[in-house]
Amino acid sequence: MVNPKEQQIIDFISQHTECSSKEIFDGLSLSVSYATLKRTLSTLISNHYLIAVGKGRAKKYSVSPVFKLIQPIDLKEYYNKDIDERDIKEQFDFSVINEVLAKYCVFTAQELSVLNRLQETFINNISQLSEFQYKKEFERLAIDLSWKSSQIEGNTYSLLETERLLKERETASGKTQEEAMMLLNHKETLDFILDNSTYLDNLTVAKIKNIHSIRDIYQS
Numbered sequence: 001m002v003n004p005k006e007q008q009i010i011d012f013i014s015q016h017t018e019c020s021s022k023e024i025f026d027g028l029s030l031s032v033s034y035a036t037l038k039r040t041l042s043t044l045i046s047n048h049y050l051i052a053v054g055k056g057r058a059k060k061y062s063v064s065p066v067f068k069l070i071q072p073i074d075l076k077e078y079y080n081k082d083i084d085e086r087d088i089k090e091q092f093d094f095s096v097i098n099e100v101l102a103k104y105c106v107f108t109a110q111e112l113s114v115l116n117r118l119q120e121t122f123i124n125n126i127s128q129l130s131e132f133q134y135k136k137e138f139e140r141l142a143i144d145l146s147w148k149s150s151q152i153e154g155n156t157y158s159l160l161e162t163e164r165l166l167k168e169r170e171t172a173s174g175k176t177q178e179e180a181m182m183l184l185n186h187k188e189t190l191d192f193i194l195d196n197s198t199y200l201d202n203l204t205v206a207k208i209k210n211i212h213s214i215r216d217i218y219q220s
Helices: 002-015 021-028 034-046 065-070 076-078 095-101 109-126 131-152 159-168 177-195 204-214
Strands: 050-053 060-063
Touching: 002 021, 002 060, 021 034, 021 159, 034 050, 065 095, 065 177, 131 159, 131 177, 159 177, 177 204
Parallel strands: none
Antiparallel strands: 050 060
16 A cells, blocks of 8 residues: 555645646655655556656646555544535446456555465365354354445444344334345345355456345345
């Protein structure tokens, strides 16, 4: 991920859409030389965080779709805002799959190494579970993920209320039917993915649409 000075540069460019290196240097009053700024910009381009268009003095820098996808977010600040104040997209941006993820890897080599080690640990751990333990662990995971993903969409069920709903079909007092359906849909989707573990190995738009269509299961 970027360091604070690189983040400062990216934030400036994001606020001004397109900037020349001179505009960035003058606008930020950085405690580094102009040559150092140019090297930093080159590094950010090589990491696919910035895009440069033009040559020489006409060259302009803008934030790349890759960085927009992986940029850090202050979760506390985000969730402290009312839902109407949050920056939320109205629909899924399929260019993320067709253009960004199809062309670029959003993980650094170091991040991939960490993820691979975690995957090896996970495979080793689950290989030692009995079938009963395996099902219980994934039941707990499905409840946690259903609750958290629904909470992101504004659902007000607590984790305990979510567990009662998904395990015992017990709806919570004072909550809407739509909130219950949302949680049931999320759980059904996760169950489908877990039962078909290789389904998303080859990620396509059609498969993602199919996964999202599961949300309609309980809307009858």
